[in-house]
Amino acid sequence: MLLSHNEENNFSLTRFESMLKTNDVLFFDSEEFEDIINHYLENGKIALAKKAVKLGLAQHPTSTNLKLYKVEILVFEDKLDLADGLLNELYDLESSNEEIYIQKANIFSKRDDHEKAIEMLELALEISMDEADVYSLLGMEYLFMEDFENAKFSFMKCLEADEEDYSSLYNIMYCFDFLEQKTEAIDYLNMFLDKNPYCEVAWHQIGKQYFDLKDLEKALTAFDFAIISDEYFIGAYLEKGKVLEKLGRFHEAIENYKITLDLDDPTSFAFLRIGKCFEKLGENELALEHYSKTVHEDPLLDKGWIAITDFYYKKKNFQKALYYINKAIAIDEENVLYWKRYAKINSRLGFFEEAERGYQKTIDLGNxxxxxxxxxxxxxxxxxxxxxxxxxxxxxxxxxxxxxxxxxxxxxxxxxxxxxxxxxxxxxxxxxxxxxxxxxxxxxxxxxxxxxxxxxxxxxxxxxx
CATH class of the missing domain: 1.25.40.10 (Tetratricopeptide repeat domain)
Structure with missing residues (x-):
């Protein structure tokens, strides 16, 4: 019976780990070692990857790919001179291997010489069989240099080669946002959606662009299409909820936020937004209930504590407001927003020495x-x-x-x-x-x-x- 590739990998891993436990020496072909090393690197198990490289090279001392894995680990450990030396040896033997140029680029990047890294990646691009990966690396180098136009172009080329590479799509949008090119971003996303009409990420991103431009109806439509494309897309429900809030449709916003609670583990953000909606609807008990859930879910989220404090402050219940801001400060005494409220509340209560201390603290913290x-x-x-x-x-x-x-x-x-x-x-x-x-x-x-x-x-x- 033939084994699938995954089954072969699992079998090789089991044999390899058994060998490490028993100190027996078993033979693996070079491709098996490559799969084993790659598995460990992807799972962040560097020590095991190093052992696999060492044993692999002991059995296959001429394997270029195993040596390249050794280079990758040396770069990870910041042993850049050793990695560079080994790459130079490999280049003399096999100058047409794109991975040599990629690892050279990685070393230059680690040394903050991003222009040289780009030169190496452009050489890799000339011989690469997988342009998407190289364009992605090029994009990152341009981002390091804050050259957002070239970064954007590189990620676009990456997305052309692999239309399901959503990390590149996010990076493209990051570049558009940094360059404040809202209209251009929308044009690009529309062009992408013409070819990929059920791409939920693209609909989500175009919705965010319309939201930033305050075109709320178009934003709402875009988030609806994102949900049609993927009914489990939590981000789309959250963004749709934010749009509905802006439109004053608080009951519908609450419904969308509640859907996210059913789809995955509850988030403090969803509880907070539900609480805000209930407060705007005058449902004070429900608002407080959800603010309490917010700080229970994430005690470090300052917006939760601020929401409760501000709720009581607006109701002129300054003692309760002070109680909650003191609880917040006990958790994070370096938060300027907490101390500003502490000072303001104490001032309203006539506790002027405490209020002065609060303002002094906000100044000490750089406000x-x-x-x-x-x-x-x-x-x-x-x-x-x-x-x-x-x-x-x-x-x-x-x-x-x-x-x-x-x-x-x-x-x-x-x-x-x-x-x-x-x-x-x-x-x-x-x-x-x-x-x-x-x-x-x-x-x-x-x-x-x-x-x-x-x-x-x-x-x-x-x-x-």
Missing amino acids: YELETWIRRCDILINLGEYESAIQNLIQAVEFYPETAEIEYRFAGLYFNLNEGDKGYFHLNNGLKIDAEYYIIIEELFPKIFCRKSVKEMINSYLKTS
């Missing part, structure tokens, strides 16, 4: 938005910590020079510290930038605003503006 500096300053003013408020503004002005909101606060703070010269200097700066913002002095420093000299200075600018 340099003007609003963050301003809110922290106002809290420090409220706490009477004028020196700290000034230091905060000194940092802020480095990022936002000539900003009226900062200058008026400087003015009020220096007046409060009896440093009149600095106070008038910054007040003058603020009035020059935007005289209408004088209201900041009135609101934050009412006693300063009542000073005759301050009012006269403000009025002189208001009359001339």
Whole structure:
């Protein structure tokens, strides 16, 4: 009875692994070794692949393919000089072997010499029997160089050679997106769909392009075709749900998100979107139920914790909002979005020291938005910590020079510290930038605003503006 190729491979693997366990020496032909090595490499079992190469070359010392597998492993281990030396020996023996050029390209790529890698791959292309693989490698090299036009062309050639190579299709769309060529992307996908009308990936991608262009009806149609082409395509249901949300068709959006829960393991994204839909429908209990499922499914997804926190904040239930944002911070204390909400909630509760700590933390984590500096300053003013408020503004002005909101606060703070010269200097700066913002002095420093000299200075600018 003849064995199929898969059965032969399994038989060879079983014999090989048995040999390793018993230390018996069994003979395998070179093709069997190639299949064994390839299996181990594809499954990330590098140590076993190395053993197979060593034993294979011991039995077949002249095999070019086994030596090329040795090169592949050396490259993987970053032993580039050894790999290069072995490739040079192989080139002298067999210069027409495309794999030699491919591995040479791999070495150049590892050394960040992508132009040389491309030269090698173009030589491989001239003799290759499998152009799709070489074009795919060329595309990746062009991506490393951020040459998106040539990368796009290479992946297109790859897709021409193998129309089911969806990774190349995704890479083509990545290039179109980076180049902001939405219309060109749609034209290309339509051309591809003319030849492959039931390609669910292409329908999915064209739907995303229409979604980005805010052509929601065409996006919806495209995702419907993706689902017709493959009724188990989870990504299409998720994208269709997003379109239906945008169209305000929340019940239908929920239905599509729920389909994804039935097709595969539940995802935090689907739970989150269902929760958002229920919230928009005023179904608060169902919204909270699904937000809770979101954070249970993926506690590291910040959007889940933010959804629950914001839900309670909008309902003015600040204690509950604070409870959930504290839980979120306990899981990830480096998340700027959490600390911004922590500060905002504590501020609403009148816990100003905690609010100040929250804003300080957001700044420490690299959030340099003007609003963050301003809110922290106002809290420090409220706490009477004028020196700290000034230091905060000194940092802020480095990022936002000539900003009226900062200058008026400087003015009020220096007046409060009896440093009149600095106070008038910054007040003058603020009035020059935007005289209408004088209201900041009135609101934050009412006693300063009542000073005759301050009012006269403000009025002189208001009359001339």
